[in-house]
Amino acid sequence: MKALSPHFFRHEFSCPCGCGFSDVSIELVAILEGVRQYFERPVFIKKGCSCTHYNKICADEYASQHLLGTAADFIVDTIEPDKVADYLEAKYAQQYGIGRSNTYTHIDVRAAAVRWWE
Known part of the structure; x- marks a missing residue:
């Protein structure tokens, strides 16, 4: 490993289809390390990298940051996803893509600040 x-x-961070795509952004990993340190809890990656084939299977036809290895959907052990998103939005107010879901948080290291709720 x-x-x-x-x-x-x-x-x-490997693509779930088994193709081996796992070229994840080191900047993204550093942010996730910061999340782990802040909450003092393990962080579990639900989805990291996606190849184009897997992205289509998931019906994510848009230009997903997961295709670039610059995004992660994740959970923090015992912490509500909204609290995690609140932390990220406060820390990176003018940066990155941050998405909220009832079951996970999304972060990506795109150039512009983007926010959304699923």
């Missing part, structure tokens, strides 16, 4: 940081490994 190849470590990307003290708490994250490349396989955690």
Whole structure:
């Protein structure tokens, strides 16, 4: 297992289809390390990288940041997703893509600040 940081490994970000795509952004990993440190809880990646084939299977026909290895959908152990999104939006008010869901938080390292709710 190849470590990307003290708490994250490349396989955690691999495309679920098994193609092996796992070229994840180191900037993204650093943000997730910061989330883990802030909440002092484990962070679990639900979706990291996606190849174009898997993206279509998931009906994500748009130009997803997951295709670039610059996005993650994740949960923080025992912490509500809204609290995680609140933290990210406060810390990165003018940066990144931050999405809210009832079951996870999305973060991506795109150039512009974008916010949404699912």
